[in-house]
Amino acid sequence: MCVGLAAKVVSVKDGTAVIDASGAKRDVSAELLEDLEPGDYVMVHAGVAISKITSDDESEAKGVMEDL
Secondary structure (H helix, E strand, O other): OOOOEEEEEEEEEOOEEEEEEOOEEEEEEOOOOOOOOOOOEEEEEOOEEEEEEOHHHHHHHHHHHHHO
């Protein structure tokens, strides 16, 4: 089973995004996504932002992870 992490984009530069996942900031590859901007929410897997998500999706994913 693969688990993705929902996170908010803090900054984007040269194909790399800094994300904030529940207060932990990490650098991830943003090369798969076009038009990624600070404030967007993304799903991250294995250090790669794999899709944009809505803030509602992020809240739901955060709740599920807390329940686990």
